[in-house]
Amino acid sequence: MKRSGSADKPKGPGAPPRVLRVALPVPLPQSFDYLAGTADGALPGCRVRVPFGSGERIGIVTGPGGPADGPAVLKPVHEVLDREPVFDSELWRTLSWAAAYYHFPLGEVLNAALPAPLRAGEPWPTLEEPGLAITAAGRDAFAAKPLRAGPGRDVLAALEAGPMPTSALRQQLGRGGSAAMRRLLQRGWIGATSLPPSRPARPVLAGPPLHPEQQAVITAIEGCAEGYSGHLLEGITGSGKTEVYLRLIDAALERGRQALVLVPEIALTPQTLRRFRERLAAPVLPLHSGLGERERARAWAQARSGQPCVVLGTRSAIFTPLPRAGLIVVDEEHDGSYKQGDGFRYHARDLALVRGKALDVPVLLGSATPSLETLALAAEGRLRHHRLIERRGLAKPPLLRLLDLRNQRLVGGLAPTAVQALRDTLARGEQALVFRNRRGFAPALGCAQCGHVWECPRCDRPYTLHRQPPGLICHHCGGRARMPSSCPSCSSTALGGRGLGTERIEAELAEVFPKQRILRIDRDSMRAAGRLDATLAEIETGGPAILVGTQLLAKGHDWPALSLVVIADADSGLLSPDFRAPEHLAQLLTQVAGRAGRGDRPGTVLVQTRQPQHPFWSRWLGGGYRAVADAELRERREGGLPPFQHQALLAAEARDPRALDVFFAAVMALPGEREGVGLIGPLPAPMPRRAGHHRRQLLLECTTRAPLHRLLSGWMPRLYALPQARRVRWSLDVDPLDLY
Numbered sequence: 069m070k071r072s073g074s075a076d077k078p079k080g081p082g083a084p085p086r087v088l089r090v091a092l093p094v095p096l097p098q099s100f101d102y103l104a105g106t107a108d109g110a111l112p113g114c115r116v117r118v119p120f121g122s123g124e125r126i127g128i129v130t131g132p133g134g135p136a137d138g139p140a141v142l143k144p145v146h147e148v149l150d151r152e153p154v155f156d157s158e159l160w161r162t163l164s165w166a167a168a169y170y171h172f173p174l175g176e177v178l179n180a181a182l183p184a185p186l187r188a189g190e191p192w193p194t195l196e197e198p199g200l201a202i203t204a205a206g207r208d209a210f211a212a213k214p215l216r217a218g219p220g221r222d223v224l225a226a227l228e229a230g231p232m233p234t235s236a237l238r239q240q241l242g243r244g245g246s247a248a249m250r251r252l253l254q255r256g257w258i259g260a261t262s263l264p265p266s267r268p269a270r271p272v273l274a275g276p277p278l279h280p281e282q283q284a285v286i287t288a289i290e291g292c293a294e295g296y297s298g299h300l301l302e303g304i305t306g307s308g309k310t311e312v313y314l315r316l317i318d319a320a321l322e323r324g325r326q327a328l329v330l331v332p333e334i335a336l337t338p339q340t341l342r343r344f345r346e347r348l349a350a351p352v353l354p355l356h357s358g359l360g361e362r363e364r365a366r367a368w369a370q371a372r373s374g375q376p377c378v379v380l381g382t383r384s385a386i387f388t389p390l391p392r393a394g395l396i397v398v399d400e401e402h403d404g405s406y407k408q409g410d411g412f413r414y415h416a417r418d419l420a421l422v423r424g425k426a427l428d429v430p431v432l433l434g435s436a437t438p439s440l441e442t443l444a445l446a447a448e449g450r451l452r453h454h455r456l457i458e459r460r461g462l463a464k465p466p467l468l469r470l471l472d473l474r475n476q477r478l479v480g481g482l483a484p485t486a487v488q489a490l491r492d493t494l495a496r497g498e499q500a501l502v503f504r505n506r507r508g509f510a511p512a513l514g515c516a517q518c519g520h521v522w523e524c525p526r527c528d529r530p531y532t533l534h535r536q537p538p539g540l541i542c543h544h545c546g547g548r549a550r551m552p553s554s555c556p557s558c559s560s561t562a563l564g565g566r567g568l569g570t571e572r573i574e575a576e577l578a579e580v581f582p583k584q585r586i587l588r589i590d591r592d593s594m595r596a597a598g599r600l601d602a603t604l605a606e607i608e609t610g611g612p613a614i615l616v617g618t619q620l621l622a623k624g625h626d627w628p629a630l631s632l633v634v635i636a637d638a639d640s641g642l643l644s645p646d647f648r649a650p651e652h653l654a655q656l657l658t659q660v661a662g663r664a665g666r667g668d669r670p671g672t673v674l675v676q677t678r679q680p681q682h683p684f685w686s687r688w689l690g691g692g693y694r695a696v697a698d699a700e701l702r703e704r705r706e707g708g709l710p711p712f713q714h715q716a717l718l719a720a721e722a723r724d725p726r727a728l729d730v731f732f733a734a735v736m737a738l739p740g741e742r743e744g745v746g747l748i749g750p751l752p753a754p755m756p757r758r759a760g761h762h763r764r765q766l767l768l769e770c771t772t773r774a775p776l777h778r779l780l781s782g783w784m785p786r787l788y789a790l791p792q793a794r795r796v797r798w799s800l801d802v803d804p805l806d807l808y
């Protein structure tokens with residue numbers, strides 16, 4: 069093993085041994101050279117098993133290595149795992165580009181792109197899918213005696229028409245299906261089989277006739293010159309964006325092409341999958357973390373084979389090979405879940421545009437509330453901007469009203485007007501949603517006597533007070549503490565929660581509305597598996613109820629009985645130091661407001677604030693998301709902030725703050741052309757301590773990308789080599805979304 073960068077001496081006479089350069093999933097910037105040995109023919113992009121340190125690693129051949137100094141210096145490749153490269157040429161190029169752009173080791177980028185079984189060195193998955201078929205005995209039994217209604221009969225009825233992939237059958241049957249399949253297998257009425265890659269299980273449904281607005285968007289996109297074109301489709305929830313995606317995907321499939329559709333994590337539900345499957349005449353392959361690893365690998369391999377299919381996935385699905393691509397769609401492109409928060413910190417929406425260019429296919433970004441980055445691209449003419457204005461067959465947009473919280477007697481954090489609105493809504497037999505993005509009982513526990521606040525000793529931030537079960541939990545590190553009985557500084561026993569969490573709102577509303585159904589939906593109450601689905605289903609069936617919930621409730625659900633939304637506290641978004649906070653607040657408000665009045669009743673949205681005079685409100689109430697976005701874009705341009713400024717964040721943390729001093733001093737002393745690049749810091753991170761680690765950061769910014777990347781390219785290999793870097797945990801985030 070030898071670093072690829074070191075000097076190579078020419079070898080003496082005789083055929084030099086072949087050397088392969090291999091990218092390994094290790095946190096080092098360089099690739100490594102190995103003697104090819106029996107792996108002589110291994111192509112770039114093939115996996116190899118190689119010795120590394122005291123063990124073995126799975127790496128990817130990137131090409132020929134430098135000449136060997138002598139056979140003794142380099143170790144041989146142990147095994148070649150593929151005959152064909154696992155990545156096709158476009159994905160290979162895009163991933164190499166991404167490694168350079170995000171300044172992240174190529175070996176780790178390639179590794180992140182691979183499904184886990186391939187990463188672990190397993191053989192290439194067969195495209196055959198495990199399936200089930202009815203046996204002769206099963207057929208006889210099904211025909212002979214009328215079976216009791218239930219999952220068993222449903223299984224047989226489904227397989228009567230022909231064998232089916234096990235996963236599709238399980239999906240069709242839902243609860244009880246798996247147990248029934250096991251019973252029937254034991255009885256010999258059905259048998260295991262393998263099936264060619266799944267075709268659509270159902271007949272394809274036709275879509276509704278397109279609205280002229282939708283038709284215009286489709287005509288505009290299809291009318292673009294062949295090859296890459298970038299599009300933004302702006303339209304509120306329910307305006308018919310998905311219908312537009314479906315038509316464009318259908319057209320791509322017609323041409324024998326593949327499509328990739330990215331959706332936010334929270335949106336890849338069985339309903340979404342069903343809608344795509346019902347409408348498209350090709351396999352729709354879901355790719356998300358909830359899926360079994362084998363199934364993911366098979367979907368990946370199926371896409372790699374080039375057959376027409378639709379990959380419908382979350383963030384990491386952006387790494388699916390698409391040798392016959394025809395279209396890429398990113399739905400809810402503003403969604404924060406597209407940015408990977410640790411390790412290889414890529415942005416799937418940005419990579420979608422890069423891949424669209426590399427694949428030479430159209431890319432469509434859809435959103436009700438486009439990110440400012442995307443709006444800026446559209447304003448520069450780099451994306452074509454299409455709009456869908458109307459809601460399809462739905463009620464009028466909701467009425468928006470601001471409630472001033474100052475000088476009001478609050479109940480459960482709600483102003484009297486809001487409480488009355490809840491009462492009226494329930495009396496009409498409708499549902500109301502109280503939105504508060506803080507779980508727990510109260511964001512802090514304080515002493516009423518002296519003002520002492522209980523803080524997590526590892527984060528220096530207040531503990532969140534929880535009631536069920538009682539205790540103090542740090543929402544930053546997960547640390548826990550017992551409920552104290554008295555104040556450590558003044559011995560007072562008058563301790564109380566400060567502020568409101570969802571648990572407290574639920575408890576206080578239960579006192580005001582003792583006979584009403586109150587459903588709390590947050591990560592604490594929905595921890596048990598299946599609980600969220602069951603609760604959402606209960607909401608869908610209608611009947612009066614108050615829903616109290618966090619962000620979990622904001623997206624993607626269609627509740628016809630919901631007619632009132634109360635935003636309990638909008639101020640944290642207005643007062644945050646994060647320059648993106650107003651953008652995110654406006655997105656969230658629009659999203660939550662979209663939940664109200666989706667049936668045949670008009671909805672009402674009440675927003676509570678102690679800052680009613682803040683200019684944000686006149687913009688939002690007057691011109692909606694676009695007015696806020698336009699104002700924010702102006703302010704960002706004037707303030708020299710993204711998207712008019714490019715940023716990279718070098719962050720480090722360590723238990724010992726002196727290690728951070730030494731690290732950043734070494735970083736600041738690195739040579740490199742800094743012309744045009746602003747360096748802010750090193751400064752304590754907005755959260756200076758977390759889980760016992762001190763945290764510091766250096767922000768680099770530049771109005772154009774080139775100087776920033778030139779500096780980083782110079783720095784990175786040196787940074788990896790710094791001895792001072794070994795005592796800290798450091799990371800680089802290019803285009804960070806989260807500075808705070």
Ligand code: ADP
Pocket residue numbers: 276277278279282303304305306307308309310311312460461
């Ligand atoms: P979005 O993706 O913007 O939220 P959808 O495409 O899901 O919007 O459309 C919202 C609802 O309106 C869906 O139930 C859809 O079936 C229906 N819909 C969309 N386009 C049409 C149309 N042209 N005619 C009738 N119904 C439509």
Ligand code: ZN
Pocket residue numbers: 515516517518519520555556557558559560
């Ligand atoms: Zn006290």
Ligand code: ZN
Pocket residue numbers: 524525526527528542543544545546547758759
């Ligand atoms: Zn903590």
